[in-house]
């Protein structure tokens with residue numbers, strides 16, 4: 001009985017509390033400061049160097065645009081991300097989701113949860129498949145066109161080869177190279193690798209892949225990979241190393257340097273290309289140990305994701321003027337920039 005009474009009392013207070021809040025809102029609606037915009041931001045893994053730098057940019061952009069964030073790190077665990085999303089949707093009913101999905105290929109489970117809650121979901125950095133995005137008209141994607149970064153890598157490398165005519169060490173007329181890929185199901189892995197190959201062929205170079213390996217965008221995995229590879233192969237056979245991102249390119253360079261390569265002696269040099277333009281990669285381009293990288297514009301991605309979320313949260317129209325970026329079919333592609341020694345000093349970030 002006592003418990004029942006207590007429960008009833010709590011219920012009455014809750015209802016009253018709600019009414020009071022509602023009345024206060026109604027009375028002062030025109031003069032009070034606007035309600036805070038809140039959104040959940042879900043990262044696949046803050047252990048990923050690029051995603052980590054993206055998260056810092058998103059935080060500062062959200063502060064500047066007065067969007068309050070609830071941040072979550074799934075530590076590369078899909079089930080954890082799903083329960084984070086579900087918890088957020090329960091606590092903050094109706095608020096938008098900004099999602100860097102663990103499931104890089106389709107993000108379907110998150111999409112389903114967002115659709116059920118009828119809230120906008122803005123995917124970024126890891127692009128769900130077109131088919132998945134098409135299933136929900138409040139689903140968006142902000143990222144960059146992976147094909148363009150692969151093509152830029154091909155251009156960086158062909159420029160290098162043209163200026164270093166002795167690149168064909170064994171004289172077989174082909175570029176004997178290693179391709180170090182990111183995560184298997186990531187759109188950037190597939191798009192970058194294919195466009196790189198296509199760009200080289202279009203420029204008239206025949207490729208011979210000595211090996212193709214997945215190192216999951218990770219520095220440590222790339223180091224380990226090269227150690228294993230060189231246990232069975234001669235370093236002198238490698239004419240280039242192409243990596244789907246900078247973390248892996250830096251791992252390759254560290255291991256090469258460990259073996260006396262890429263330290264200034266032109267006869268012991270292997271051109272390595274990356275993507276992202278992280279701080280360390282820019283230094284490597286400056287000191288010549290990396291032949292070039294491609295700027296994956298984290299500040300612009302962050303600005304666009306936050307602005308898009310704010311517009312959707314306020315129910316405003318999304319177009320090139322309101323967003324500051326061209327929009328096509330609920331997708332926004334932030335341009336990449338090619339980075340070599342020629343422009344590394346003047347790169348604006």
Ligand code: BGC
Pocket residue numbers: 048049050051125126188217244245246247275276296
């Ligand atoms: C970046 C990688 C990163 C990946 C994470 C890519 O766009 O180039 O460095 O690991 O996104 O999803």
